[in-house]
Amino acid sequence: MHTILEVNNLQTRFKTYDGLVYAVNGISYNLNEGETLGVVGESGCGKSVSVLSIMGLIPQPPGIIAGGQALYHGSDLLKKSQEELRHIRGKEIAMVFQDPMTSLNPVLTVGFQISEALQLHMAMNAEQAQQRAIELLQLVGIPQADRALHNYPHQFSGGMRQRAMIAMAISCMPQILIADEPTTALDVTIQAQMVELVKRLRDEIGMAIIWITHDLGIIAGLAQRVIVMYAGFIVEHASVDDVYDNPRHPYTISLLGALPRVDMSREERLTSIPGMPPNLIGLPPGCPFAPRCRFVVDKCLQENPPLTSASPNHEIACWVDVRTGGPR
Amino acid sequence: MSDEILVHVQNLKKHFPIRRGILIQRQIGAVQAVDDVSFDIRRGETMGLVGESGCGKSTTGRTMLMLYPPTAGSVRFGDQDIFQAKGRVLLAIRRKAQMIFQDPYASLNPRWTVNAIVGEPLRVHGLVKGSRAQTERVQELLKLVGLNPMFVNRYPHEFSGGQRQRIGVARALASDPEFIICDEPISALDVSIQAQVVNLLEDLQDKLTLTYLFIAHDLSMVRHICDRVAVMYLGKIVELASKDELYNHPLHPYAQALLSAVPIPDPKAERQRQRIILTGDVPSPVNPPSGCRFHTRCPIAQSICSEQEPQWRELMGGHWVACHLAQ
Numbered sequence: 155m156h157t158i159l160e161v162n163n164l165q166t167r168f169k170t171y172d173g174l175v176y177a178v179n180g181i182s183y184n185l186n187e188g189e190t191l192g193v194v195g196e197s198g199c200g201k202s203v204s205v206l207s208i209m210g211l212i213p214q215p216p217g218i219i220a221g222g223q224a225l226y227h228g229s230d231l232l233k234k235s236q237e238e239l240r241h242i243r244g245k246e247i248a249m250v251f252q253d254p255m256t257s258l259n260p261v262l263t264v265g266f267q268i269s270e271a272l273q274l275h276m277a278m279n280a281e282q283a284q285q286r287a288i289e290l291l292q293l294v295g296i297p298q299a300d301r302a303l304h305n306y307p308h309q310f311s312g313g314m315r316q317r318a319m320i321a322m323a324i325s326c327m328p329q330i331l332i333a334d335e336p337t338t339a340l341d342v343t344i345q346a347q348m349v350e351l352v353k354r355l356r357d358e359i360g361m362a363i364i365w366i367t368h369d370l371g372i373i374a375g376l377a378q379r380v381i382v383m384y385a386g387f388i389v390e391h392a393s394v395d396d397v398y399d400n401p402r403h404p405y406t407i408s409l410l411g412a413l414p415r416v417d418m419s420r421e422e423r424l425t426s427i428p429g430m431p432p433n434l435i436g437l438p439p440g441c442p443f444a445p446r447c448r449f450v451v452d453k454c455l456q457e458n459p460p461l462t463s464a465s466p467n468h469e470i471a472c473w474v475d476v477r478t479g480g481p482r
Numbered sequence: 483m484s485d486e487i488l489v490h491v492q493n494l495k496k497h498f499p500i501r502r503g504i505l506i507q508r509q510i511g512a513v514q515a516v517d518d519v520s521f522d523i524r525r526g527e528t529m530g531l532v533g534e535s536g537c538g539k540s541t542t543g544r545t546m547l548m549l550y551p552p553t554a555g556s557v558r559f560g561d562q563d564i565f566q567a568k569g570r571v572l573l574a575i576r577r578k579a580q581m582i583f584q585d586p587y588a589s590l591n592p593r594w595t596v597n598a599i600v601g602e603p604l605r606v607h608g609l610v611k612g613s614r615a616q617t618e619r620v621q622e623l624l625k626l627v628g629l630n631p632m633f634v635n636r637y638p639h640e641f642s643g644g645q646r647q648r649i650g651v652a653r654a655l656a657s658d659p660e661f662i663i664c665d666e667p668i669s670a671l672d673v674s675i676q677a678q679v680v681n682l683l684e685d686l687q688d689k690l691t692l693t694y695l696f697i698a699h700d701l702s703m704v705r706h707i708c709d710r711v712a713v714m715y716l717g718k719i720v721e722l723a724s725k726d727e728l729y730n731h732p733l734h735p736y737a738q739a740l741l742s743a744v745p746i747p748d749p750k751a752e753r754q755r756q757r758i759i760l761t762g763d764v765p766s767p768v769n770p771p772s773g774c775r776f777h778t779r780c781p782i783a784q785s786i787c788s789e790q791e792p793q794w795r796e797l798m799g800g801h802w803v804a805c806h807l808a809q
Contacts (some may be wrong), residue, residue: 196672196673196674314763341535341764342743342744343759343760344763345743346759347759347760349745350757350759370673371702371747372745374746374749374751374752375745375749375755398747398748398749399750409673410747412673412676412677413747414703414706415705415746416702417729417751419726419729424680424706426674426681427677427678428678430675431672
């Protein structure tokens with residue numbers, strides 16, 4: 155398969171009054187054509203910052219892209235000017251954000267906001283763009299699309315707003331869709347509508363997707379590969395089946411143990427992870443998960459484990475083999 | 483769990499008036515947030531109340547404790563009618579029935595120390611004499627919920643979300659309650675922290691024989707923590723059953739769709755699932771649909787559904803449903 159996005163050793167920091175926040179600490183991954191990559195982790199683990207960094211959407215200052223590459227078709231996005239990125243964002247790489255109310259402009263009609271991108275990127279005139287906007291709204295399942303075009307975002311429900319966001323994102327047939335927690339603010343039945351819609355569009359348009367979420371449930375039904383992040387590091391990277399059936403990093407194991415299932419009755423206690431995620435200002439030298447880890451050994455406190463292959467197509471950042479409790 | 487009924491909710495209604503006009507305000511309609519809801523909670527059990535946002539589940543919980551004045555109906559707690567109670571009697575009921583709120587950031591006064599927050603119920607109900615006794619009791623409560631007792635003089639902003647929710651739990655426990663309404667206590671927390679709070683609630687229930695009403699939209703967590711579950715849609719309870727009965731054999735089409743929409747953290751199970759995808763959005767509770775309120779989105783609706791309101795009937799032992807077509 156052809157790789158369209160290759161991220162190498164990306165590092166993002168933020169300057170604050172309390173010190174440097176190490177938000178993303180050298181992550182590397184690639185994305186293949188037409189593939190869906192899931193990025194999971196808890197709040198503050200750097201999952202959103204990592205994609206905002208490659209899109210050039212981190213304000214600098216206070217943000218600092220301290221290093222790394224993001225090769226899109228071989229050219230580095232991190233080296234491009236805002237003007238150059240403007241031609242890529244929305245057209246070739248599109249984003250859907252978590253909160254559709256704050257990411258839509260409240261004083262412009264939905265139709266205007268969709269056709270704006272079409273006129274800018276696809277060189278359409280106003281009439282063509284409007285016609286296309288109606289088709290897009292129909293495609294994402296908004297009833298009476300020709301009337302909805304003239305509505306303002308506040309006249310839409312949460313689910314409809316997120317549909318409009320998706321319509322906007324796919325308007326220019328992007329090669330990559332980055333979805334940053336797009337269903338977190340929605341109810342489960344609306345979330346299910348949204349996931350089905352994205353799956354259908356993915357198969358029709360053939361775009362690659364990076365789906366960021368904290369919900370391990372959604373990823374299971376959507377992604378082919380999964381990255382698990384913790385404290386700005388990738389701690390596990392494997393195919394979706396391996397991550398759920400054969401998790402090898404203690405954090406992934408605990409996270410899955412903390413989740414009850416709707417299809418099974420479970421009498422035993424949930425595994426809770428003691429403590430809380432580390433402060434990203436001045437991380438300790440060892441593994442960031444070590445203070446909460448039940449497999450911890452001395453080495454974990456001294457040296458941060460690199461992400462290395464544990465078996466074919468399965469990478470983890472851990473000194474311990476969780477199956478034996480001994481070193482890997 | 484015993485068969486003794488601790489809380490009995492009968493035909494509870496809560497309508498919020500919609501007014502228009504500046505000087506002379508006329509009521510032009512009402513949001514029918516909770517419309518004719520009845521259920522029992524047995525002593526020692528955890529009753530789940532689930533539904534999507536705007537279905538009235540939180541309003542039900544809040545109205546039960548008169549945080550909102552009820553429109554109609556009655557709630558009996560033990561042998562007392564909460565809505566008829568006044569003064570000392572009401573205060574005594576409030577002492578025994580407490581609440582944990584959703585947002586651990588908004589439900590703690592940022593200008594108060596933990597000592598003042600957790601100690602407030604102790605002062606209100608006159609449970610301790612003197613500030614030293616109060617501090618000691620607050621420290622005991624902090625220990626009970628897994629917080630360091632040395633934190634008594636700290637302020638809420640010095641704690642993480644999970645720790646704040648523990649403070650909220652400690653405050654609810656301060657007056658030694660029998661019944662606690664947990665209004666989405668974990669939905670603002672991260673996954674790994676959710677499990678901590680859920681385990682804490684379960685441990686406390688065993689230790690102190692508490693009865694919970696657990697209001698949530700996370701159906702997986704509700705299956706884990708509850709004994710019986712009620713499903714709400716647009717201000718009405720549409721189905722009520724023991725948790726395994728409800729999750730294995732949902733009878734109401736809405737409950738079926740809701741359960742099928744919940745993602746499962748297992749790729750193999752996900753690939754084999756048949757989803758019931760509902761179309762459209764939840765209608766407005768200002769002007770709910772006639773007959774069965776779900777008929778506008780129901781995949782199996784027939785003409786009777788828009789004409790007659792379905793009866794609340796018991797189909798099997800303890801399995802209640804409001805649907806014309808369920809069998």
